[in-house]
Amino acid sequence: MAMLTAKKVTKRFGEFTALNAVSLQVSEQSIFGLLGPNGAGKTTLIRIINQITGPDEGEVLLNDKPLKPDHTAIIGYLPEERGLYKKMKVGEQAIYLAQLKGLSHFDAVKRLKHWFEKFEIEAWWGKKVEELSKGMQQKVQFIITVVHEPKLLIFDEPFSGFDPINVNLLRDEILELRRNGSTIIFSTHNMASVEELCDDIVLINKANKILDGNVKQIRQQHFDNTYNLRYRNHDGDLKTLLAPGFELISNSSDDELYSATIRIPKESGSMELLQSVLPHLSIASFEEVIPSMNDIFISKVNAVNANSILES
Amino acid sequence: MPIPFLNPDQFRDMNKIFLIIRREYLTRVRKRSFVVMTILGPILMALIFILPVYLATRQDEKRQIQVIDETGWFAPKFENTGNYQFIPISLSLEEAKKNLGSDPNSAVLYIPATHLSVPDKAVIYSDDPPTLNLKGYITNTMSREIEKHKLAAEIRKEILHTSPGLQSASDTAHEDLMSETILKNIHTDVDLTSIKVSEGGTEQKSYTEAYMIAGWFFSFLIYMFIFLFGAQVMRGVIEEKTNRIVEVIVSSVKPFQLMLGKIVGVAMVGLTQFILWVLFTATIIITVQQAFPEKFKVQGANNESSISSQVNPQQAPNAAVIQAQENGDKANVVLDAISSINFPVLISAFIFYFIGGYLLYGALFAAIGSAVDNETDTQQFMLPITVPLIFAFVVAQSVINNPQGSMAIWLSMIPFTSPVIMMVRIPFGVPYWQLATSMVLLIAGFMLTTWVASRIYRTGILMYGKKVNYHELWKWIRYRG
Missing domain, CATH: 3.40.50.300 (P-loop containing nucleotide triphosphate hydrolases)
Structure with missing residues (x-):
């Protein structure tokens, strides 16, 4: 109520x-x-x-x-x-x-x-x-x-x-x-x-x-098919493993683990991404990146403000 | 218990306004500055009343008194002191007065001859009114002399009556003769009147002076109170704004209630202060009068003369004395003038014009406080408030000289100047229709300023860090609720 x-x-x-x-x-x-x-x-x-x-x-x-x-x-x-x-x-x-x-x-x-x-x-x-x-x-x-x-x-x-x-x-x-x-x-x-x-x-x-x-x-709703992948041994470039249309947003490493953020096309599923990298990497974790309210706030407000600038 | 004619909403609103008034009132009367002002004010005011009396009784400059004694009883009895020199003269009164001119250090004491009674009347002519000291010395000397004569007469009478054979009184008989009746019989009050010689019209002039002083005093009080307490309202509003407490409060009460509560609370502080001043001043003056009664005898002068005429009912008052009593001495004239002022009207008008004028200006002060972020920013908006007030106070000086002139009448109708100007006019007497019109206009005036002020206030108190100008204020007045 x-x-x-x-x-x-x-x-x-x-x-x-x-x-x-x-x-x-x-x-x-x-x-x-x-x-x-x-x-x-x-x-x-x-x-x-x-x-x-x-x-x-x-x-x-x-x-x-x-x-x-x-x-x-x-x-x-x-x-x-x-x-x-x-x-x-x-x-x-x-x-x-x-x-x-x-x-x-x-x-x-x-x-x-x-x-x-x-x-x-x-x-x-x-x-x-x-x-x-x-x-x-x-x-x-x-x-x-x-x-x-x-x-x-x-x-x-x-x-x-x-x-x-x-x-x-x-x-x-x-x-x-x-x-x-x-x-x-x-x-x-x-x-x-x-x-x-x-x-x-x-x-x-x-x-x-x-x-x-x-x-x-x-x-x-604001989930845009972005995943976070953390993995250990790395043979070859991660970028070459990804299917076309899959976007590697960031890839970084600390002493032991690599951490990559990947966005995949809407029609693809997370399974496709996993299958493509599984044979080559030892995966520590794999998860959806749910956007923070902070990100949503900024992107929404900026989008509206950009529109209003375009209109005027 | 809700008051029957208020619905619950109105009752709750009243209750909240009451809470606000109470807070505004209590926080102010508890302040040290309030206590200090409450004590200092009456001391200053009491000084204003006591000082003239004190000055009148202080030691004189050296003074020469020419004595015309038609009875021949008293002239040799006046002894020269450090301050007074008594010179018996044999001129007529008219000549002596002419010689006197306007020398402030000379005076003529005239003791007229009497035929049927003891000579207990005297008149003193001078340009400068004689001090109470001098008058006291003259009356004492005269009454001592008269009492001596009376005593001798009584003794003679008693001796002849009780023992006609005796040639002189024995010591034992003498004691009996000093009976109470004799003491009562011989007691004499001397009636000494002082007359200002220089010009006639003394009486009228003193009346006008008293009216002027009363009018000026009360209009100054209103002028001062409006500024003093109006500024307190303004500072209170600024305080709430800079404290940032105002938004908490207006989520519980309407801005208008907060503004009204503050204005009324401060008004009650002002009235409290005024009443305490009046009470304390009266207490101080009465205490001083009790402590030094001989210095405040002026008020009793009329009574003394009436007693003396009772003692000697058969005496035909002589012309000089009648004239003297009509004129009275200066102090008596002032007292007469003061008692001729319609005090109930004056005091109730003062309270009405104080409250009305204060509400009119207080609302505007509140509006200014709401429009600014700190006290230094108030300057630009103070002008429209201070100009009519100061103008009224300045013009009051000329209104005093022409209290029924057309400017006086117009300015005592306009609500922005009427509280100050009307107070100047009231001691001289104001037609009731003018008083009523002025009061109605003042009520309408403060309702208007309160309405305008509340429109500015409700927007202003929630507006921070914005430079406000008159254009902006005008916009606020027109915003919808």
Whole structure:
């Protein structure tokens, strides 16, 4: 079932179009990647979902109902540009922001204390924000985002500013939030974390959606019959062993093993490739090269941009 | 419990605005600078009130007092001190006054003769009002002398009454004679009035001065408060923007709520400060008055004369005294003038124009804060705000001289200048229809600026690293929600 649906959402600022009829669907309890180069319109879309700004055309449904003001209480948002009041005490500030999300003072204190214990940062409660390091502030900010137990969480570049240990901590928390029933929209430029965490993605470029779907399926769809072959003894040139139409993309070696990347024509199968090299090589491993999200991102965006240059 | 006439959404919105107001208010009143201002302000203001009184009671320059004593009782009794030289003269009052001219170091003390009662009235003529010290010395000397005469008379009366045979009072009898009734009978208050000689119209002039001072004081307060607290709103908005906390907050509340909460919160800080100033200033002045009561007798002058006329009801007041009482001394004139100002109107108008003017400008300050990335960038947008305010404050000086002129009336109608200009006019009296029109226009004015400001604000707070100009602001105002 869809937690969030955007239908042909368009947003313009004067002459500039920030979003052009973008549609997407986020299923419940999934982690959804919102991808795109800088300035593509991701933040505008996130702001529309948060009702910070409204769409010019189209609509956004949350649990199949059009967005309305009290939906802010079930959304948690960690913006990319984030910060806290520097002169205010950590605890007081967290209570204030939790109350703005609709929690009572009593509930806010109770839940915040719980989170502060969980992160082992109780000692920070009475400190001013300016006394904390950047990473510490990010932790407090994360707690503030989730303290009202939102059904929908929106993280914009959540890992920036964290050291690797805290990145792990945060990733585990995000996965636990999902297990506990939250739906998560996740915007990042870190494609490795997209592959690791996201179920579905949408790729936006220059206000337009250029790709969406399940991460695994997308990667499978973009499989272009490229294989990686690792082998030992080598008599003769690998290139001469390959049938015509088979393309040797790279061939390198370390001390013991050679590693070759080979792309074969669509109509051929992996068996043909194996049969042609098996008699000559001692094969250590043979596998499909599934393109990374990084590669797909770059090739998709470049293709679209090249087209638009050609058109103009 | 939801308030019955609000639906749940409105109740939640109100609650959030209240939370924002509370935060804005508490973080500011807890600041050290607020505490320091709250303490320093009243001390300065109390000084403004106390200093003139202190100066009036300070040691005089050397002064020559010509004494025309028609009774012959007192002239020899005034002793020359380091500061005062008393010279008995035998000229008539008119001649003496003519000779006096406008020499600030001379004065004429006139003690008129009386026929049916003790001579307990005197008038002092001078260009410069006499100090309380001098007046105190004259009245003391006179009342001591009168009391001496009265005592002698009482003793004579008692002796004749109780033991007519005796030629003189014995020591034992004398003790009885000093009864309480005698002490009461002989007690005398001397009524000394001071009159400024140089020109007539003193009274009217002092009234105008008091109105001018009151008007100028309150319009300055409004001018200062708008700048002071408007700048606080602007800095608060910039702080939220540079902290990058604003996007977190506007995901919970509407930008308009955040802006309004901040403006109202800061307004309440301003009102708190004003009320604390008034209370502390009053406390300081009252404490000082209690500690040095003899220096603040000016207010009691009228009462003294009424007591003295009770003591001597049969005395026909002479012409000079009537004139003196009509004119009063300068301090009394100022006090009369101040009490002739309609304070309930003045204070409620002050609060209304402070809040109205502050809301009008505060919204614009908030809009500027939202459009820039740091305080140094605010300069280019400050001009349209500061120009009308400073203009109003400068023009206020000439409005004081012509408070019913057409410029005064027009500028007290335009919302951008009315808070400052109207406060100048109110002590002189303003027709109610003008006051009402001006107030309605001010309300309409701040609703307009708040609307415009909120359009700029909601776009501006989320816009980073962009050089903004007026054209850009105009585009923001026209963006759809």
